[in-house]
Amino acid sequence: MATRDENHFLFVRRSLITGTLALCLLYGCATTSTPMKSIASGDSVLLDYTCRLENGAIVATTRKAAAYDKDAQLSSAFVPLAAYGPAAVTVGSQRQPPAKPTIHPLTGEIAYRLSQQIEELTYGKTHHLTVTTEMISDLPKRERYLQFARTMRRPKQRSIPKAQFVANTGKEPEVGELLFPDRPIQWKVTDVQADSVALQYLAEDGQKVILPYGEAVIRDRSDHYDLEIDARVGNLVRIGPYIGRISELDDRIFMVDFEHPFGGRELACEVMARQADERTEQTMELTSGSNKVGVNPQ
Numbered sequence: 001m002a003t004r005d006e007n008h009f010l011f012v013r014r015s016l017i018t019g020t021l022a023l024c025l026l027y028g029c030a031t032t033s034t035p036m037k038s039i040a041s042g043d044s045v046l047l048d049y050t051c052r053l054e055n056g057a058i059v060a061t062t063r064k065a066a067a068y069d070k071d072a073q074l075s076s077a078f079v080p081l082a083a084y085g086p087a088a089v090t091v092g093s094q095r096q097p098p099a100k101p102t103i104h105p106l107t108g109e110i111a112y113r114l115s116q117q118i119e120e121l122t123y124g125k126t127h128h129l130t131v132t133t134e135m136i137s138d139l140p141k142r143e144r145y146l147q148f149a150r151t152m153r154r155p156k157q158r159s160i161p162k163a164q165f166v167a168n169t170g171k172e173p174e175v176g177e178l179l180f181p182d183r184p185i186q187w188k189v190t191d192v193q194a195d196s197v198a199l200q201y202l203a204e205d206g207q208k209v210i211l212p213y214g215e216a217v218i219r220d221r222s223d224h225y226d227l228e229i230d231a232r233v234g235n236l237v238r239i240g241p242y243i244g245r246i247s248e249l250d251d252r253i254f255m256v257d258f259e260h261p262f263g264g265r266e267l268a269c270e271v272m273a274r275q276a277d278e279r280t281e282q283t284m285e286l287t288s289g290s291n292k293v294g295v296n297p298q
Contacts, residue, residue: 039120042091043275044090045115046275048272049114050270051267051269053236058073061084067080067081074210089111091115106261121273124273129269130269146256154225156224157200161196161197165197174189205218214231214235215229244256
């Protein structure tokens with residue numbers, strides 16, 4: 001049986017607990033969790049992003065899951081990466097002015113523009129940023145414009161040196177193997193010889209495919225295929241690492257203008273940054289003369 005002093009002690013303890021809980025509910029309780037760190041100028045950062053056009057179509061991403069999402073809408077200017085992973089940037093770093101007007105690769109330009117906006121944001125959180133660029137002044141016409149045929153011819157079959165096949169794919173050929181699953185039209189290995197590989201173009205008459213230039217219809221011409229491109233003025237076009245805009249066309253050709261790195265469009269980006277570790281920082285230093293963002297990537 002509890003004594004009078006023990007009953008008094010229990011009453012006081014319950015009162016203290018009840019009072020503490022009430023204060024926590026009223027004002028909130030302090031926790032011992034460490035606040036998330038803010039991004040500072042000069043930080044070496046690994047940047048993951050997914051950037052979209054105004055219609056929501058993805059034009060570039062560092063995330064494989066975003067690129068292969070079955071419900072994702074991909075822009076005709078989107079090109080899958082050989083390897084996905086974050087871009088290494090230095091926050092606030094200014095790139096050196098080029099000696100002459102230069103067209104910057106799309107992904108490098110996106111990463112650079114984002115690196116100028118993320119200072120004081122929080123590591124590990126998703127942020128929504130908009131990136132734009134200025135047009136490239138005084139770009140020579142021979143570098144600014146590229147001309148393409150509106151109908152492209154593709155062989156139904158071709159043979160390439162086996163050494164070339166291995167160099168391009170990183171593996172030995174196998175009969176029946178399908179190549180380039182990420183591309184609009186696939187190749188199939190039909191024969192393997194000691195020094196050559198025979199390939200077949202897998203396409204059907206009337207088939208519609210999305211090319212970097214826009215939607216195209218495949219026409220079977222007996223000994224080859226014609227790809228009739230529905231090119232339209234204003235469409236974005238991806239040529240290698242660069243992006244341009246279709247500026248003019250006629251019945252036979254269309255012209256792509258590379259004067260503006262994003263084709264004159266704003267990109268809405270979902271961005272997450274994390275701090276680079278020491279090994280990544282050393283790699284960034286070693287590559288600072290070539291592809292480090294903030295030093296005029298080529």
